[in-house]
Amino acid sequence: ERWVYMNGEYRRKAEATVSVFDHGFLYGDGVFEGIRVYEGNVFRLREHLERLYDSAKSILLNIPHSIDELEEAVVEAVRKNGLYNAYIRLVVSRGKGELCLDPAKCADPQMIIIVDQVKMFPQKLYDQGLKIITVPTRRNIPDALNPKIKSLNYLNNILVKIEANQAGVSEALMLNSDGYVAEGSGDNIFIAKGGILYTPPGYVGALDGITRRAILDLCDRLGYEVKEQPFTRHDVYIADECFLTGTAAEVIAVVEVDGRPIGNGQPGSISRHLRKEFRKLVTVDGVQVYP
Numbered sequence: 001e002r003w004v005y006m007n008g009e010y011r012r013k014a015e016a017t018v019s020v021f022d023h024g025f026l027y028g029d030g031v032f033e034g035i036r037v038y039e040g041n042v043f044r045l046r047e048h049l050e051r052l053y054d055s056a057k058s059i060l061l062n063i064p065h066s067i068d069e070l071e072e073a074v075v076e077a078v079r080k081n082g083l084y085n086a087y088i089r090l091v092v093s094r095g096k097g098e099l100c101l102d103p104a105k106c107a108d109p110q111m112i113i114i115v116d117q118v119k120m121f122p123q124k125l126y127d128q129g130l131k132i133i134t135v136p137t138r139r140n141i142p143d144a145l146n147p148k149i150k151s152l153n154y155l156n157n158i159l160v161k162i163e164a165n166q167a168g169v170s171e172a173l174m175l176n177s178d179g180y181v182a183e184g185s186g187d188n189i190f191i192a193k194g195g196i197l198y199t200p201p202g203y204v205g206a207l208d209g210i211t212r213r214a215i216l217d218l219c220d221r222l223g224y225e226v227k228e229q230p231f232t233r234h235d236v237y238i239a240d241e242c243f244l245t246g247t248a249a250e251v252i253a254v255v256e257v258d259g260r261p262i263g264n265g266q267p268g269s270i271s272r273h274l275r276k277e278f279r280k281l282v283t284v285d286g287v288q289v290y291p
């Protein structure tokens with residue numbers, strides 16, 4: 001039986017409900033984080049919380065807790081559920097309001113912490129690599145709804161997921177309005193060419209992924225050169241390797257994009273190496289829940 005943290009108290013899953021007048025439900029007015037627990041370690045919890053507060057600040061949503069209090073609440077929620085390997089969904093919604101957009105009419109933001117089992121890609125996709133496509137749906141332009149804000153507004157991503165489903169693939173890439181590769185529906189992208197790694201810089205318009213940052217740190221430590229510069233679908237097609245990074249995906253190789261085999265069509269040596277090293281990182285880099 002799972003416990004859900006809601007605004008300072010725990011409720012059973014069945015009682016963990018929000019009002020139909022909650023603007024998170026009505027308009028996607030809120031922010032969230034997806035975090036993983038590995039063997040009792042909440043991977044990079046502080047970085048996730050800092051991003052949550054940045055996203056909230058950007059939409060002028062006040063989180064009624066300090067970041068230290070929230071860190072404590074997350075650790076406590078994991079402990080309360082007695083899980084060592086889990087997926088945490090942190091949600092802050094604008095809260096109950098009137099049937100109009102005005103956030104000023106919402107008095108009590110909802111602070112929710114869900115702790116549950118992890119849903120991942122099947123192991124065979126890690127061994128064989130993903131076949132993905134690029135889709136016509138572009139990533140939100142930064143001067144509309146900035147893709148760096150991890151908001152509850154995931155329709156841009158869901159539309160991409162629908163196009164992936166229609167094409168019978170498990171992930172799809174969005175371009176930005178200039179035609180440069182931005183990211184997947186729920187993950188960041190890296191390619192490798194001639195031993196050098198490339199990943200889109202922030203200004204292309206993508207979520208500043210925590211896993212992406214962890215891979216950049218790993219590349220630094222392992223001596224892989226990484227260039228944060230824009231690239232196109234062509235650059236992906238002719239790359240030696242391609243892989244995606246994200247809390248759910250972790251590090252997963254891409255072996256085909258729009259029908260073009262990437263490299264020799266097998267997961268590449270760099271992505272295999274980085275995935276191995278990443279798996280070592282996740283049990284130590286973060287906050288331990290249990291003594």
Ligand SMILES: Cc1ncc(COP(=O)(O)O)c(CNc2cccc(C(=O)O)c2)c1O
Nearest residue numbers: 034185186187188207209210211246247248
């Ligand atoms: C649009 C987008 N881009 C990149 C990432 C990777 O960011 P992190 O490395 O910080 O996770 C995300 C995060 N995507 C994400 C996070 C947690 C769960 C799920 C899910 O598909 O259930 C998806 C995302 O939603």
